[in-house]
Amino acid sequence: MKTYYLKNLSETQIKKLSQRKNLSSESVRKSVEKILADVKSNGLKSALDYAKKLDGFTSKEIFVTEEEFSEAENILEPRIKKAILSAYRNIYKFHYKQIPKSYSVETVKGVKCERKFIPIENVGLYIPGGTAPLPSTMLMLGVPAQIAGCKRVVAASPAKDKIHPAILYAAKLCGIREFIKIGGAQAIALLAFGDKNFRKVDKIFGPGNQFVTAAKSLISIDPDGCSIDMIAGPSEVLVIADKFANPSFVAADLLSQAEHGKDSLSILLTDNENISKAVKVEIKKQLKDLPRKNFAEASLRNSFCLITSSIDEAISFSNSFSPEHLIINIKNSELLAAKVKDAGSVFIGSFTPESAGDYASGTNHSLPTYGFARSTGGVSVEMFMKAVTFQSISKQGLEKLSETIITLAETESLDAHANAVRVRLR
Template sequence: MQVFEYPQKSDWAKLLQRPENDLSGLFNTVQDILNDIKANGESAAKAYSEKFDGYAPETLLVSKDEMDEACLQVSSKLKEAIYMAKLNIEKFHQAQISPEKIVETMPGVTCRQKSMPIEKVGLYIPGGTAPLFSTVLMLAIPAIIAGCKQIVLCTPANNEGKINPAILFAASLIGVKNVFKLGGVQAIGSMAYGIESIPKVDKIFGPGNSYVTAAKQLVSLKDVAIDMPAGPSEVEVMADESANAAFIASDLLSQAEHGIDSQVIFITDCKALIAEVQEELSKQLKTLSRKEIAEKALENSRIILLKDKNEMIEMTNEYAPEHLIIAMRDEDEVADKITNAGSVFIGNYTPESAGDYASGTNHTLPTHGYARAYSGVNLDSYIKKITFQKITAEGLKKIGPAIEVMAATEQLDAHKNAVTIRLNSLK
């Protein structure tokens, strides 16, 4: 990791740049695949599955027998862990249900807002170097709680036509029945347009590689909604002299192992802590099965020494990390001053891994600084809100003249007349 000591504020933006992940070169390739799937449906999707994943299933839908067989292959220990995570994720997301509120804005004028589930949602679960069964929990549980009528899950099979058993167990446990053996751009296109086996959905959720990211961006232009812009994973750790260097290194590496384009940032006001963390990084890195990936990611990563806590907070809010870990003496006070972050992990005993798996919060979060404007996936991500209003005759007499004046000022005569004709009928 590159080390920078007491940088000038004018240099912060450059220091906090993410690794370049230019998708423009992919767009033509991805658009061609999407066009083919839109025109030729399932035959095209299967052809791309064979080309990119080395397997073209005769039937895309995972059968009940396959689901049952996969469930038998998952160890009891992992099943117990997944079940615990399920309960926590359910509890946290159920707490996000908000009651309908009816407001009388003035006598005779009643307004209300009603939450309605998005009817058809598509969930994309990566299945490459790290099959993310945890993402099944994070995406499907809130969809179930929201009341989405149709949940479609796509995940790639390996070249033998098998899906990671833990992915299928998680889907089965939650109650997702429509699981399809399809990955990459072909999965996104199939859910966006609809093919013979896979229905068109209204919104697509889930992470993926640069091809999946480009596909989601392209289909979102006019065909389907998506959860959020997504990019390489990232974490920032804020720490002072009270922090544990081994803990910090483990958190940095846990994010670095996601991919070579992941980024980790460590900021501190304690110079002595830097050397301790570097030593721990070197020690822990040697034990990782994904060592080469983590090493590459660390090349895009930085350690930044700042003057004090206030600078650390200011830089953090400028960076707007996907994940933020606060390992500081006054951790709760610092956390209250964070305005831009996807998810915040407070204290020495709160690893980012907890949010990735089992604490209850959602791990599908905004990256690349989008935390300045986007929330992570939550119950509202699966909900649309419809407003209603009802005005009585007496209410129209009170509010009508104001509407007439405003409409006339905007030179929208028909708008004004819609009120005037009603008011005249009441005279």
């Protein structure tokens, strides 16, 4: 983990330091384009062929059966079920407050305008399954879909034979009964295009590797595809720490992100050089006992520590970088939190680890990466709904609006628009 001093860096160097890697290469894009084209033409058959070729799929059944759902619940350790249920309840409690309110207003006498929130009818949830099972992601996507009231929710995750029981138990809590054992770009293609035996979805949610990311990007602009939640890159955390921070806490937070994978990014910002040194010592200590040590080490080689002149300078850099996760571990964390403008999710105080948000505090862990936190937030109940506007106008109401409508229509040289009002008032 390299260390830099912000005061010694030029604007060009700061920009280079803040730059993320490309989300996917040209070779990845070409491979994904071929997969999408094949699945679009041949549907479930092609998706299954790619699952066998790329993921070693061997199961006789592509859909998770009721027996498999029941078996998963029976074989799962009680302590794991208890943890999943606890997380589910907290996530549900937090997200339930997000249900948007419909409203109606009379803008002019006789002119009634409404905005109603309606659930998206068919949604697909992608649950990655590369190096570890992710029941937490199943909850983060399944709970808001459940609260929104989506009529059909389909989950997809890669498997050789069976989906991990923890994921199936989480899915069942979210009311999901349709689950396909296919992952990667082929799963995104099947969800987006469907076939005669599998109805396509209207929107796809969920993170994934560069192949999944490229597939989501491409199907979102395909006329036969569907919409997506967001484009997500590798996971990232930025920790702001001062001299009062516990170095072991900071090191643990940086490592918890680094162990996700070699492309994950862990950044430390501090105005205290001694903290920087102490954190590096703690990282070496804690690394020794990590089962995913190789992933963490690779990630840390791409990560960095930035020494700033002040904590205010650190928050300024953070806002510019717009991290997926921002941890504020300083003496007056609440005061600094008020200055946050751009971040996916913020963790305030020394006893608020990022892993709490990943699993059980209640907030969503499916968040914008790659700097997209400047313009969007994480997955929410609203994302599983669409706002539809309605209006009803009486004759008297149209009379009151007529001059405004006709004048603006004629200004834009759209005479048929003006005539649609005139014919009603003659």
